[in-house]
Amino acid sequence: MNTPAADDSRMRMLVRSDDLDETREMISTAYSPYELRALERPQDFSAWYAEGGFPGITLSALGYGTETLVAPEPLTSYLLVCQVHQGRIRLESAERREEQFVAPGQTYVMDPHQRLRVYWAPGTRVTTIRLARDLAERAAGDALGREEPARAMFALGGTISQAAAESWAGISATIHREVMSGGVARTSPLVASQLAQTAAATLMATHRLVQGSEPVRYAGNVAHPAVRRAIQLIEERSDQPLTLSDLAVAARCSPRALQEAFQRYVGRTPLAYLREVRLERAHHDLVAADADGPVTVAEIAFRWGFSNLGRFANWYRRRYGHAPSLTLRT
Template structure:
């Protein structure tokens, strides 16, 4: 799809403004809270945002008139597959990856990571939004698992030229269905089939990070408040979380949450959080190149362990050796 096609009347314009604060408020509502700054010639700032879709898929189109920084909070419940139709953007995942994306190229915004996107003046892109739940199911199927897998994506585009062609084909089908007002708008079966095909093609064409893992089953935890706290831990373990944060998510007092966790999980909420972080640090250490730039300290800090001595002790108790041994293996 070329950039001008996104102006089709079936895309509903939600923002057309030269007011930065108004734009930030409107697009934060559509996506997630985010930082928005004009990096050059703020007097030339302008923004356009439009969207359309059918059940299971939202297609959005965006452009900025001057050099602009967009830094959203983690998306958590969905991911975005972004395609640049005009100009150039630079995408950073702080401390991890950087990619320059030109006209015609795509990249994936992983729902659990923070990103900064630096837009060139006049750049325009479209995004296909898919739910995290749908993508996790597709990841499980792609990896031959019976259960969903928490899909974590590398920043880069399709893994090969053939993969790029395949993704381009399903992306074009989604665009056409939305722009033409096709059957997916009114036929749930068609919408579900096309949405599932998009998720399956995403799995086959883009690189999953080694940290992708089976979704932990919490169905055997009967207490709904504990389930809510566990869900927050599973989705945001790489972010600062306190007992108060978990209690707020659970809708209990901190003391009541502590008691419920001990009864239903057999450990405290913060002990459970530490176990999840240790698991994910271990997976990153296993996946890391011993001769590469990644260090034990960097991985520990990534997963919220600010005291390296305590991290090493917890890691040794859980895995039987120091984290540096895993990194060198």
């Protein structure tokens, strides 16, 4: 991949600092809250960050001057396709027990469904292309042959082949040119939308989606108003006792009608959907918990309404491929 690094002088410079706390605050605002540590020679710490873009895509360039650890919170509304232009990066994914080294010209994807620890070698320079999560998940659904959006979850191995690397380099170069030259995507919503959709589709075809990426539904994307109302209640009160009758009251229809609408529009029952939401939130709490702290698997399971620990462990293992205790320990 020979896409040139973005010329940060042509972008809006947001950070140029040798103050670690200032850098953490500024880049946390640009991305998501994250841990930032200088791993050696903290007196040599320096950082810079610049960005530009057009509707649907943000192009960023950033670098650190000494060996640095970046451990962001999971992304929420977008994903990042990162390309190393100088130096080297080491990635660790605790949930998937993966490690990957990324050299100049190579890419990796940060999706909303994993926590990565990113180790930057001194002088490493990276550009990122930010895509909206809903756009990526529609493209993931298309790539997986589904009628609905799917969670866009990626392995750490970069592009799947040299041909794929060249295809991604092509769309990446187009995005760079549009941003750096002030192309028509800045002023034409149609061109911007088409380019963002093409980038998302190319990402799915060139990078390795994790098998088992599951269908995802959003209340705003479901045509049936009763389903939307029930999903909203689930999202807002998944930590509280909820029955099918509670959901039906919120949906303003009978329990039977709600069951039928969920099966048609979501492909599962309302209570199965509620269980999936609770599992995901329990998983996030297990990942965030201190392995040496006082929190236990049982406490987190009970917090999210799982009174039977054996069933919780079985459901969790089917969803995440290992026992919840393993997530807590890592």
